[in-house]
Amino acid sequence: MNPENQAQGPPPGGFGAPPADAPAPPTPGPGGAPGVVQVKCPSCNMPTMVTPGQASVCFSCGQPLPASLTGGGGAGAAPMFPLTGAMSAQPLKPPANPYGSIGSATIVGAPGQFSIRSGAEVKVGRDPAQCPVHLAEPRVSGVHATLKFESAQLWVKDETSNNGTYVENQRVPAGQWIPVPPGAHVRFGPVEFSVRVDT
Numbered sequence: 001m002n003p004e005n006q007a008q009g010p011p012p013g014g015f016g017a018p019p020a021d022a023p024a025p026p027t028p029g030p031g032g033a034p035g036v037v038q039v040k041c042p043s044c045n046m047p048t049m050v051t052p053g054q055a056s057v058c059f060s061c062g063q064p065l066p067a068s069l070t071g072g073g074g075a076g077a078a079p080m081f082p083l084t085g086a087m088s089a090q091p092l093k094p095p096a097n098p099y100g101s102i103g104s105a106t107i108v109g110a111p112g113q114f115s116i117r118s119g120a121e122v123k124v125g126r127d128p129a130q131c132p133v134h135l136a137e138p139r140v141s142g143v144h145a146t147l148k149f150e151s152a153q154l155w156v157k158d159e160t161s162n163n164g165t166y167v168e169n170q171r172v173p174a175g176q177w178i179p180v181p182p183g184a185h186v187r188f189g190p191v192e193f194s195v196r197v198d199t
Contacts (some may be wrong), residue, residue: 163189
């Protein structure tokens with residue numbers, strides 16, 4: 001076998017070594033994780049993030065940024081920022097409920113039981129088109145009263161009814177929100193309900 005035809009040995013650096021002109025690996029940031037630095041783009045003068053020692057592009061204008069811009073770190077290098085994957089995740093906190101407490105109240109009486117949920121106002125009266133709490137009693141006004149559940153409390157407002165709205169047998173003034181305690185009785189004209197709060 002001719003010695004000139006024999007295969008030469010592996011290239012300098014061994015098999016799998018990066019080419020000589022390959023960019024240097026990123027400089028580790030705090031804790032040994034790869035980091036990035038903030039630099040000013042020479043084209044648009046806007047700040048952008050780059051990996052030290054590697055060519056990149058400006059996030060603002062898209063122009064290429066030379067590797068020499070960061071120089072791979074050192075004493076005068078820009079401050080390091082850890083990559084997103086190297087940062088600890090912060091727990092998410094759910095936003096506050098805009099309607100206050102979660103829950104509902106139920107009024108129970110001879111006509112049936114009706115649930116009043118948080119965040120809605122429910123009309124009570126003889127007019128079925130306007131009143132989810134429909135009372136087919138001639139002494140109840142078309143729109144007799146309004147109920148709402150707010151801050152873990154049932155509230156009632158009389159809508160200037162003819163025969164009045166009562167909480168524990170006390171007539172309430174028209175147009176004012178009056179609290180109805182759990183277990184209390186509320187009456188629309190002659191039709192009475194007991195109140196249950198479900199939290």
